[in-house]
Amino acid sequence: MDWKPVALSAEPRDQSWYEASARARLAGLLDVDTFQEFIGPEQRQMSPHLPLFALPRAFDDGMIVGRGRLDGRDVLVAAQEGRFMGGAFGEIHGAKLVGLLRAALAVKPAAVLILFDTGGVRLQEANAGETAIAEIMRAITQVRAAGIPVVGLIGGRAGCYGGGGLIAGTCAHLVISEGGRLSVSGPEVIETNKGAEEFDSRDRALVWRTMGGKHRRLLGAADAFVADTIGAFREAALAAIPEAPSFDLATLEAEQARLEARLERFGDTRDATEIWGRLGINDPAAVPSLTTEGFDALLDSLPEGSHHAR
Amino acid sequence: MRDKMPLDTLLASLFPAGHAVTVADGLISGEGPLTDGRLAVIGIDGDTALGLEGACFLAGCVLDVVRAGGGRPILVLIDSDSQRMSRRDELLGLNEYLAHLAKALLLADAQGHPTIGLLYGHSAAGAFIATALATRVLAALPGAHPSVMDLPSVARVTKLPLETLQDMARSTSVFAPGLDNMVQTGAVQATLDPGKPLGPQIAALIADSPAVDTRDALGRERGGRPLAHDIAAQVVREAQVVRGAQDRVMREAPGA
Numbered sequence: 001m002d003w004k005p006v007a008l009s010a011e012p013r014d015q016s017w018y019e020a021s022a023r024a025r026l027a028g029l030l031d032v033d034t035f036q037e038f039i040g041p042e043q044r045q046m047s048p049h050l051p052l053f054a055l056p057r058a059f060d061d062g063m064i065v066g067r068g069r070l071d072g073r074d075v076l077v078a079a080q081e082g083r084f085m086g087g088a089f090g091e092i093h094g095a096k097l098v099g100l101l102r103a104a105l106a107v108k109p110a111a112v113l114i115l116f117d118t119g120g121v122r123l124q125e126a127n128a129g130e131t132a133i134a135e136i137m138r139a140i141t142q143v144r145a146a147g148i149p150v151v152g153l154i155g156g157r158a159g160c161y162g163g164g165g166l167i168a169g170t171c172a173h174l175v176i177s178e179g180g181r182l183s184v185s186g187p188e189v190i191e192t193n194k195g196a197e198e199f200d201s202r203d204r205a206l207v208w209r210t211m212g213g214k215h216r217r218l219l220g221a222a223d224a225f226v227a228d229t230i231g232a233f234r235e236a237a238l239a240a241i242p243e244a245p246s247f248d249l250a251t252l253e254a255e256q257a258r259l260e261a262r263l264e265r266f267g268d269t270r271d272a273t274e275i276w277g278r279l280g281i282n283d284p285a286a287v288p289s290l291t292t293e294g295f296d297a298l299l300d301s302l303p304e305g306s307h308h309a310r
Numbered sequence: 311m312r313d314k315m316p317l318d319t320l321l322a323s324l325f326p327a328g329h330a331v332t333v334a335d336g337l338i339s340g341e342g343p344l345t346d347g348r349l350a351v352i353g354i355d356g357d358t359a360l361g362l363e364g365a366c367f368l369a370g371c372v373l374d375v376v377r378a379g380g381g382r383p384i385l386v387l388i389d390s391d392s393q394r395m396s397r398r399d400e401l402l403g404l405n406e407y408l409a410h411l412a413k414a415l416l417l418a419d420a421q422g423h424p425t426i427g428l429l430y431g432h433s434a435a436g437a438f439i440a441t442a443l444a445t446r447v448l449a450a451l452p453g454a455h456p457s458v459m460d461l462p463s464v465a466r467v468t469k470l471p472l473e474t475l476q477d478m479a480r481s482t483s484v485f486a487p488g489l490d491n492m493v494q495t496g497a498v499q500a501t502l503d504p505g506k507p508l509g510p511q512i513a514a515l516i517a518d519s520p521a522v523d524t525r526d527a528l529g530r531e532r533g534g535r536p537l538a539h540d541i542a543a544q545v546v547r548e549a550q551v552v553r554g555a556q557d558r559v560m561r562e563a564p565g566a
Contacts, residue, residue: 038548039541048537049484053468065545076549091484095526095538099545107549121435123467125484126458128535130435131497131525134443137409138523141416166439169409184404184436185395192466199397210401221403249376252417255410256373259366259403266402267362275401310406 013231017155018179020230022064022079025115028230029153029237030068030077037066038103039096047090049125058084061092065100071238073110076100082117082158089163090122094132101139104148111149111241114171119186120162133163140170141247149173149244153233154180154222155213161186172244172310175236176213176222178292183211205288209272214287214295218276220258223308225299227292245308254309279304312453314389314431315504317355320451324385324508337364338387339371345513350375350423353387353441360437361394365407368441372414376421383424383516386415388442389431408436412444419446424516429454429489429498447519449500449511450489456498457487483534494534496525 012028020028026035039045041059050057062084067076078097080087097114104112121129140150152171154160159181160168168174168182176182185193187201200206209215217225224240226232245251266275276284280302290298317338321331329342331351336358341350352371354360375382393404419425427445433456442448442456450456464485465472479486483494492498502511526542529535 038545045537045541049482052478052482053470067549091535091538092541095541096545098526098538099542100549102542103546103549106546121458123459123464123485126464127486127491127495127497128484128529128538130439130458131443131492131495131529131535132538134439134497135523135525137412137439137444138416141413141420145420163436163439165405166409166412166436169406170413182405183400184393184408185400190395190397190400192463193395198395210397215401216403219403221406247413247417249373249417249421252369252373252410252414253377255406255413256366256370259362259407259410260370262402263362263366269401270398272401310410 013229013234015230016228017177017230017233018157018228021083022081022115022117025230026064026068026077026079029113029115029234030070030075031072034069035066035077036068037064038100039065045092047092047125049091049128053124055124061090061096062087063093063096065096067109070110070113070234073241076104076107076109076112077115078113079115080117080156082156085122087118087156087158088120088122089118089129089132090125091128091132093122094129094136098132098135098139101136101143104143105146108146109148111151112143113237114150114152114167115156116152116154116160116164116168117156117158118160118162118164119158120164130163133167136167137170140167144172144247147246149241151175151237151240151244153237154182155228155233156180159183159186159211169310172247173240174222175224175226175233175240176216177226177228177233178213179228180213180216181207181211182216182221209288214290215272217299218279219262220304225292225295243308245310251309258309314453314455315451317387317389317430320387320430320508324512326507326509335364337367339368344383344509348382349512350382350384351387352384354390354437355387357389357391357432359391359394360408360440361396361399362402362404362407365411365440369411369414372411372418375423376414376418381422383426384415384418385512386425386427386441386445388427388429388433388438390433390437390441392434393436404436408440411440415441415444424519426512426515426519428502428512429456431455432457434458443497447500447515448498449502449515450498451502451504454489455487456489456492460487491534494529494532496528496532496535499525499528
């Protein structure tokens with residue numbers, strides 16, 4: 001019997017994005033040892049509100065912001081830690097991203113990268129989180145209007161839900177992996193409010209094909225689909241920078257046309273497989289099991305052009 | 311709690327000389343005279359949930375105003391539910407439609423069309439972010455009731471008894487629903503006087519609207535968000551410090 005050593009790679013860029021911590025994602029995404037954090041955990045800027053609920057706090061409040069280099073270019077980065085409070089937006093968590101975007105107007109980086117991993121607003125500080133999301137969206141449009149691309153990367157455990165989904169929709173370019181889920185109301189929220197007949201949150205296959213990365217890429221809700229490795233996200237982020245659309249009337253008119261056309265074409269569908277069929281996919285049922293290579297080949301075979309208007 | 315002002319009463323106070331504002335399927339659109347110009351109006355009435363079609367329609371109205379130019383201000387009237395919660399809305403990408411509406415309002419404002427939100431009833435979650443919170447100045451009428459989530463739902467998620475939450479809500483504004491609490495965070499900048507004509511009050515809001523986002527500074531002044539402003543300002547400061555020792559070492563000893 002042949003013994004083959006297990007090919008376990010220690011290379012950071014081969015690691016799973018989904019499994020990695022926010023800090024590990026940043027370390028592998030950026031050029032080696034170039035990340036510098038703003039308001040690092042040593043400053044212990046923790047939520048002033050969680051103690052009211054007798055909940056543990058994190059030194060970084062689940063949001064890591066700073067600067068680094070991407071293939072030699074200066075970028076600003078923000079990463080949410082989905083393992084702390086589901087990556088939810090609280091007062092400090094949100095304010096760090098607001099500050100990063102305001103800083104972008106001053107230091108003019110090559111891009112701002114947002115590594116989403118969030119269930120939405122942190123309910124224990126809901127009003128502060130909701131207001132921060134509005135400030136972030138306004139700041140993103142200002143950064144984009146100044147000619148700086150804002151790129152969202154979605155592939156974390158917590159997905160990108162609630163207000164996080166709206167922030168993502170404000171970015172110029174979105175990269176998503178199969179494990180990334182992008183939505184406003186999550187499966188549990190729909191089920192709690194409208195019943196299991198409307199959405200059975202335990203039906204994982206339904207969740208993935210309604211909100212998951214493959215569907216979002218096919219629909220045009222994300223611009224790039226990547227394998228679940230830190231290196232794949234890095235390559236896609238690099239490719240996104242020169243492609244990001246500007247923020248102006250022409251872009252929003254093109255998005256208006258794109259979203260109206262989507263309603264016209266798919267408004268009567270009930271399931272993602274119907275949409276995929278109408279896109280010209282011969283075997284929609286096979287899409288969820290396609291490898292990244294197989295899915296790339298499928299994308300290349302479709303008549304759809306680029307959806308780039310957001 | 312005070313009753314909310316009905317839309318008819320609101321429009322009559324805003325446009326005593328008449329207007330061309332209509333409501334269909336809970337969606338408000340149209341325009342009317344304001345001082346020496348015209349005011350574009352969009353919005354949501356009747357506690358209506360905001361879904362794909364509504365967001366797309368309202369965004370189209372906003373982009374029409376931007377395309378026409380001329381700096382016409384846009385008033386966003388809000389008495390809505392949350393975002394529409396359904397499998398179909400999420401299947402078709404509701405996050406993009408809501409973000410698109412917010413972006414349309416933010417673009418309009420950036421291109422010289424002052425945007426004013428006026429909350430006269432309920433609003434919540436994604437619908438609130440996509441409309442009222444995407445304006446330059448957000449005002450409210452007494453009786454308005456914004457929320458992120460109602461207390462019974464917060465109780466379910468946080469697993470705390472409702473009575474405990476109700477007690478906590480009396481002493482802290484940061485999580486509890488209601489107009490006063492959104493005023494405290496700085497999200498709602500001003501409360502209007504329903505006893506006086508609304509037109510001049512809206513015109514004054516437009517004239518006094520701040521050029522930059524002052525919501526976190528208001529939240530600090532009012533105590534609802536004690537730290538947000540300072541945290542954001544500190545990030546801006548740290549980002550402007552020139553790269554330090556670490557870089558010098560790398561330059562002097564490449565590969566070390």
